Amino acid sequence: MRHIITWCSLVFIILSASSNAKDLELQEITFRETPQELYLELKSSTQFPLEFSNKSEFDLIAKKLGMSPDDLIQQLILLARLNLESNVNSDTKSDDAITLIKQLRIVATTPLDKAVITMLDGRLNARKNQDYTYAISQYNDALNKISSDLSLQATLFRFSIHEHLSGLYRMALQPSPNLTHLNRYREIAYQLRNDYFIALAELELGRYYNRRNEPAKSLQYYTEAFRVGNRINYPGIKAHAQLNLARTYRDLEQWDEALKHAHDATTSFQTFDQGSYTAEALTVIAMIYAGKKEWNKAIDYYLNAQQVNERLGNEIGQGLNSHNIAEAYLNLNNGPAALAAIAKANSIFIAKNVTHYLVYNEALYTEILIKQAMWLEAIEHAKKSLILATEKNLTDQKLEALKYLSMSYRKVGDLNAAIEIVDQIIELSDGINAVEQDDSESSGLTEQKLKFDLSLLQTKVNEQKTALNDNKLMTILLLCSAIIIVIVLLVTISRSQKIIRAQRDYKQQYLLEPISQLNGFRACILRLQNDKLSETSTFALLKIEALTHSDTQMGLTESAKIIQSFINELSQLLTADIYVIKPGQFACYFNHAINAHDLLSTIEGYVAKTTLFNPVIPSFNREKKLSRIYIGHINMPLLANPDISISAELHFETAQYAIAAAMTQTDNTYVSIKTLNFAPATIFSAPLYLNLTQALKRGIIKVDSNQIIAEESWPR
Structure with a gap:
C-alpha cells in the first residue's frame, strides 16, 4: 500500500512538473509573439506601479493582489523585460524599467532572480546609452551566477541570455563570440525540444551567415527554420521566416520571389502590430528595389520604413534608413538630397555613439562629397572613416578611406600627402594575402x-x-x-x-355529372359565368319523367348510353348546349332567343317518336304519365341594366324556381319568367324564392305558362 501511495505521489509530481514546464515555455513564446498584449495584462494583474520600500511591504502587496511574493516577483521581472523590448509601445517604458529594476533589487533573494536583475541592468544600458561593452559584461556576470542551476527556469533564462549576447557581439562587430553564443543558443533550443525555439535559433544562425555574406550556410539555416516553422501554429515565426527568405531571394537576385515574401512578411507584421519588424520588412523591400536599380521605388519604401521608426522612436533605425536613402539619392545623381540624408544619419550615429555604423556612414559621406567636388569636406570625413576603420581593424574600410583621401588630396593639389596615402595603400595591400575562394566552397554554394x-x-x-x-x-x-x-x-x-x-x-x-359522365351542373355554371350576359340568350331547365329513375331501372352503364344518345340528338335538334343536372333533369343553354312554347313543342315532338329499347322501361309514347315534360324558362339577361351583375348561380336558381312551379301541374308544362324594365336588382338576392314570389305578387316580374298556375303552386 505504501508503494502504491509513493508511486501515485511520484506520478503527480511528474505531471505537475510537466505542466509547469509547458507553462514556462508558453510564457516565453507569448513574450515573443504578443508582447504588447502580455505587457498590458501584466500591468493590470500587478497594478503597476507599486510603492514599497522593503520586503515586508512587498509581501503585503502580494497578499492584497492574491498571489505569492515569488509569483509577483516573476511577474515584475517579466514586466521589466517587456519594458526593454522595442516592439512594446509605452511612453514611459524606459522610466518604468528603471523603477522595476530598483524595486526588484529590494526583494530579489535567489541567485536566479539576482542574475536576471544583472541582465536587466546591462540591457537597459545597452538600449539607453548604447553601452554594449558594459552590457556584455553584465550578461556574462548573469551567466556565471546561474552556472550550477539546471532548472527549466534557469535554462530558459540562459536561452534568452545567449540570444541577447549574440546580438550585442554582432553590434560590437565581434563575429567570433557572436557565432559562439548563437551556437549555444541553438543547442539549448534542441535541448528543450521545442520547435518554436528551434525555429528561432535556426533563423538567427541564418541571419549571422547572411551578414557574413555566406549565402550557402545562410540558406541551409533559413530552409530549416522555414521547415520547422511550418510545423507549428505561430504566425510570428512564419513571418520572420518569410522576411529572411525574402533576404535570401534578394541575395540570389530572384527578385519576384523576394518581393512576394517581403510583402507577405510586411502584411503579417502589420497584423501583429509589430512596428520594428514592419520597418525592417519595408527596408528589405526597399533594398530589393535597390538591387534592381529601381532607386525611386527604393526611396519610397525607405521613407515608409522611416515613418514607422519615427513613430516608434527608434533613432538607430532612422539613422540606418537615412544612410540607405542617401545611397539611393547618390545613384540618382541628386547630390543635395544625398547630402541632407547622410548628414542626418551621421548626427544620429554620433549622438548615439554607434561607431560600428558610423564607420560605414563616414565612408558613404565621403563618397557623396567627392561626387559633389567638395574636396576639403571629403578629406575631413575620409580621415574620420580611416580612424574608425583602424580602431575596428576593418581592412576593406581602411582601403576605401585611403582611396578617397588619395583622390581628394590630388584634387586640392597636395601631392605629397597624396603620395604618402598611396604608399599606405600599397603597404596595406601587400599585407593582405590574396586568398582565392576555395573551389569546394564555391561548389558548396552552387x-x-x-x-x-x-x-x-x-x-x-x-x-x-x-x-x-x-x-x-x-x-x-x-x-x-x-x-x-x-x-x-x-x-x-x-x-x-x-x-x-x-x-x-x-x-x-x-x-362532369358522376353517373353519366357527361357535362353536369358545374360545367353548366361555368358556361353561365363565361356568357356575355349583355347579349340575348336563353336558359332553361328541362325535366322528363321517363328518365328520372333510368340509372336504377337500366343500370349505370346502359343508362349512360341512353342519356348520351338522348342528349346528342336533342342538342342537335334544339341547337343548344345540354347539361345533365341529375337523372331526368337537364339544363339547356341557347345562344339565341327561343320562347318557352316553341321549346316545349319541339321536345314533345321529339319524345313522342323516341323509344327506349329496354323492356323494363316503357317507351315515352307508351304511357302518358311517363311522358310528362316540365320546363323552367328564363330569358337573359334577367335585368336590362348592363351595370348590374347577377351571378350564374342566381340565374340557375331562377330557372329552378320556374320549373318548380311547372312540376306542380299534371300535364306538360312550361313556366317562363321575364323581368320588367323597372324591376330592381334586389329581387335577385337571398332568400331568392321569397323575393321572386313577392315580386310576382307586386307585378314586377312577368310569368308566362301554358297552364294556369295557382298562387299556392309557387315555391316559397
Whole structure:
C-alpha cells in the first residue's frame, strides 16, 4: 500500500512538473509573439506601479493582489523585460524599467532572480546609452551566477541570455563570440525540444551567415527554420521566416520571389502590430528595389520604413534608413538630397555613439562629397572613416578611406600627402594575402543553390499536384452535384407533369355529372359565368319523367348510353348546349332567343317518336304519365341594366324556381319568367324564392305558362 501511495505521489509530481514546464515555455513564446498584449495584462494583474520600500511591504502587496511574493516577483521581472523590448509601445517604458529594476533589487533573494536583475541592468544600458561593452559584461556576470542551476527556469533564462549576447557581439562587430553564443543558443533550443525555439535559433544562425555574406550556410539555416516553422501554429515565426527568405531571394537576385515574401512578411507584421519588424520588412523591400536599380521605388519604401521608426522612436533605425536613402539619392545623381540624408544619419550615429555604423556612414559621406567636388569636406570625413576603420581593424574600410583621401588630396593639389596615402595603400595591400575562394566552397554554394532551387521546384510541383487533386475532387463533386440536380430536376418535372395531368383530369372530372359522365351542373355554371350576359340568350331547365329513375331501372352503364344518345340528338335538334343536372333533369343553354312554347313543342315532338329499347322501361309514347315534360324558362339577361351583375348561380336558381312551379301541374308544362324594365336588382338576392314570389305578387316580374298556375303552386 505504501508503494502504491509513493508511486501515485511520484506520478503527480511528474505531471505537475510537466505542466509547469509547458507553462514556462508558453510564457516565453507569448513574450515573443504578443508582447504588447502580455505587457498590458501584466500591468493590470500587478497594478503597476507599486510603492514599497522593503520586503515586508512587498509581501503585503502580494497578499492584497492574491498571489505569492515569488509569483509577483516573476511577474515584475517579466514586466521589466517587456519594458526593454522595442516592439512594446509605452511612453514611459524606459522610466518604468528603471523603477522595476530598483524595486526588484529590494526583494530579489535567489541567485536566479539576482542574475536576471544583472541582465536587466546591462540591457537597459545597452538600449539607453548604447553601452554594449558594459552590457556584455553584465550578461556574462548573469551567466556565471546561474552556472550550477539546471532548472527549466534557469535554462530558459540562459536561452534568452545567449540570444541577447549574440546580438550585442554582432553590434560590437565581434563575429567570433557572436557565432559562439548563437551556437549555444541553438543547442539549448534542441535541448528543450521545442520547435518554436528551434525555429528561432535556426533563423538567427541564418541571419549571422547572411551578414557574413555566406549565402550557402545562410540558406541551409533559413530552409530549416522555414521547415520547422511550418510545423507549428505561430504566425510570428512564419513571418520572420518569410522576411529572411525574402533576404535570401534578394541575395540570389530572384527578385519576384523576394518581393512576394517581403510583402507577405510586411502584411503579417502589420497584423501583429509589430512596428520594428514592419520597418525592417519595408527596408528589405526597399533594398530589393535597390538591387534592381529601381532607386525611386527604393526611396519610397525607405521613407515608409522611416515613418514607422519615427513613430516608434527608434533613432538607430532612422539613422540606418537615412544612410540607405542617401545611397539611393547618390545613384540618382541628386547630390543635395544625398547630402541632407547622410548628414542626418551621421548626427544620429554620433549622438548615439554607434561607431560600428558610423564607420560605414563616414565612408558613404565621403563618397557623396567627392561626387559633389567638395574636396576639403571629403578629406575631413575620409580621415574620420580611416580612424574608425583602424580602431575596428576593418581592412576593406581602411582601403576605401585611403582611396578617397588619395583622390581628394590630388584634387586640392597636395601631392605629397597624396603620395604618402598611396604608399599606405600599397603597404596595406601587400599585407593582405590574396586568398582565392576555395573551389569546394564555391561548389558548396552552387550545390546549396541547386538544392534550394530543386526544393522550390519540388514545392511548386507538390502545390500543383495538390491543386490538381483539389480541382479533380472539386470537378467530381460538381459533376456528382450536377447529376443529382439533373435527376432531382427530372423527377420534379415528371412529378409536376403528373400533377398537372392529374389537375387537368380532375378539372375535367369536376365538370362532369358522376353517373353519366357527361357535362353536369358545374360545367353548366361555368358556361353561365363565361356568357356575355349583355347579349340575348336563353336558359332553361328541362325535366322528363321517363328518365328520372333510368340509372336504377337500366343500370349505370346502359343508362349512360341512353342519356348520351338522348342528349346528342336533342342538342342537335334544339341547337343548344345540354347539361345533365341529375337523372331526368337537364339544363339547356341557347345562344339565341327561343320562347318557352316553341321549346316545349319541339321536345314533345321529339319524345313522342323516341323509344327506349329496354323492356323494363316503357317507351315515352307508351304511357302518358311517363311522358310528362316540365320546363323552367328564363330569358337573359334577367335585368336590362348592363351595370348590374347577377351571378350564374342566381340565374340557375331562377330557372329552378320556374320549373318548380311547372312540376306542380299534371300535364306538360312550361313556366317562363321575364323581368320588367323597372324591376330592381334586389329581387335577385337571398332568400331568392321569397323575393321572386313577392315580386310576382307586386307585378314586377312577368310569368308566362301554358297552364294556369295557382298562387299556392309557387315555391316559397
